[in-house]
Amino acid sequence: MAEDISIKPGPYRRVPPGVHPPADPAYRSTVLRHPKEPLIVIPQTLSELTGPVFPYDRIGPLDHDLTRQHAGQPIGERMILEGHVRDEDGRPVPDTLVEIWQANASGRYAHKIDAHDAPLDPNFSGAGRTVTDSEGWYRFVTIVPGHYPWGNHYNAWRPNHIHFSLFGPSFLTRLVTQMYFPGDPLQPIDPIFNSIPDPEARQRLIAAFDIGLTSPDWALGFRWDIILRGRNATPMEK
Amino acid sequence: MGVSPFQTVGPYFDIFLRRRVPLVMVTSETPGQRIAIDGVLYDGAGTVIPDGLVEIWQADAEGRYAHPEDPRGASADPTFYGYGWRHTDAAGAFHFDTIKPGPIALPGGDPQAPHIMVSVMARGILTRFITRLYFDDEAANARDAVLQLVPEARRHTLIARTTSPGVYQFDVRLQGSDETAFFDA
Numbered sequence: 001m002a003e004d005i006s007i008k009p010g011p012y013r014r015v016p017p018g019v020h021p022p023a024d025p026a027y028r029s030t031v032l033r034h035p036k037e038p039l040i041v042i043p044q045t046l047s048e049l050t051g052p053v054f055p056y057d058r059i060g061p062l063d064h065d066l067t068r069q070h071a072g073q074p075i076g077e078r079m080i081l082e083g084h085v086r087d088e089d090g091r092p093v094p095d096t097l098v099e100i101w102q103a104n105a106s107g108r109y110a111h112k113i114d115a116h117d118a119p120l121d122p123n124f125s126g127a128g129r130t131v132t133d134s135e136g137w138y139r140f141v142t143i144v145p146g147h148y149p150w151g152n153h154y155n156a157w158r159p160n161h162i163h164f165s166l167f168g169p170s171f172l173t174r175l176v177t178q179m180y181f182p183g184d185p186l187q188p189i190d191p192i193f194n195s196i197p198d199p200e201a202r203q204r205l206i207a208a209f210d211i212g213l214t215s216p217d218w219a220l221g222f223r224w225d226i227i228l229r230g231r232n233a234t235p236m237e238k
Numbered sequence: 239m240g241v242s243p244f245q246t247v248g249p250y251f252d253i254f255l256r257r258r259v260p261l262v263m264v265t266s267e268t269p270g271q272r273i274a275i276d277g278v279l280y281d282g283a284g285t286v287i288p289d290g291l292v293e294i295w296q297a298d299a300e301g302r303y304a305h306p307e308d309p310r311g312a313s314a315d316p317t318f319y320g321y322g323w324r325h326t327d328a329a330g331a332f333h334f335d336t337i338k339p340g341p342i343a344l345p346g347g348d349p350q351a352p353h354i355m356v357s358v359m360a361r362g363i364l365t366r367f368i369t370r371l372y373f374d375d376e377a378a379n380a381r382d383a384v385l386q387l388v389p390e391a392r393r394h395t396l397i398a399r400t401t402s403p404g405v406y407q408f409d410v411r412l413q414g415s416d417e418t419a420f421f422d423a
Contacts, residue, residue: 022364029361029362030362034362034412035417037420041422044423045345047342048355050303051295114250125253165251165254175244178248228242
């Protein structure tokens with residue numbers, strides 16, 4: 001007699017070592033801020049397996065387009081940024097909130113504590129938000145952020161990057177990270193980028209220039225896919 | 239496919255929080271015991287951290303999560319929003335106005351003590367650290383399976399202290415002799 005087997009999702013897989021950065025004294029602020037005690041391994045209960053799910057009405061029609069949030073256009077190279085959000089098994093992550101923030105084209109954040117002597121742009125706030133579509137795709141329109149110095153060490157400069165915040169389907173899939181640009185000469189000497197121990201995992205944070213996504217006479221296209229934690233499948237007999 | 243690595247939230251994350259609607263977890267309609275959570279985020283030198291991102295996630299007053307994974311999720315309280323976030327202020331402080339969550343069942347059916355999931359990020363933290371907030375006035379803490387996994391000497395770092403009726407203090411210490419117990423889940 002044939003058995004009726006359905007697949008019930010099991011626990012989220014643990015992230016292999018080398019992917020998420022450990023404490024790293026090359027990034028000076030970690031010295032007093034990165035916890036030192038070993039993490040306590042706990043089981044995944046409903047509290048870990050659930051997480052915030054966002055209603056669409058919180059997303060404004062221009063939230064995804066950072067070039068159209070003010071009266072005029074921001075200075076800088078326009079870019080289209082598109083990507084696919086999936087889990088480790090390649091399954092799309094639909095309907096999840098994606099939030100970004102970034103410096104303007106001259107490398108200055110619209111934030112009161114950014115003291116870098118570069119001009120602010122009255123037409124650029126540097127924040128965007130969207131929700132992945134039913135197949136897990138997101139899309140932003142923005143400008144290429146500039147490089148900027150920071151106080152970590154003598155002559156320290158950050159490679160160009162865009163900050164990303166994602167939720168995914170549970171408390172455990174939350175991801176906050178930075179997307180980098182291809183061919184940036186500052187990447188090999190940046191302590192934050194290089195805090196990721198596995199060099200292959202580091203490359204996952206670099207977007208690809210995409211001529212197919214580039215809009216003629218208007219904007220460059222970049223593609224960056226995001227992979228969230230996936231779950232083991234537990235075969236269940238009905 | 240390999241998971242995308244974490245990178246620090248950095249010092250400028252208020253830029254994206256400003257684009258969110260203001261946080262409201264409870265309305266006048268929300269059933270349950272109103273509580274306030276106050277906390278301060280400290281570094282290893284005992285200095286307050288004025289640029290931390292503290293997030294919470296919790297069940298409603300009946301212990302239901304508004305999420306498809308919860309078998310009772312479809313009947314979760316529609317007037318309650320279980321996710322909260324705060325940028326710590328100049329004094330390293332964060333504050334949430336919420337309700338006390340009900341007990342949450344384990345897969346076997348045993349209840350866990352009421353608790354709130356807590357996530358901490360900041361400049362100088364390259365990933366995200368997670369822990370749980372428990373309440374000092376809950377007898378069920380003594381039988382909570384997750385809390386029992388925390389060495390006894392560190393368990394108090396997870397227990398919010400009543401400072402006045404319905405007001406709980408939950409400080410988070412990233413390092414030091416009272417370092418908050420963080421989890422790998």
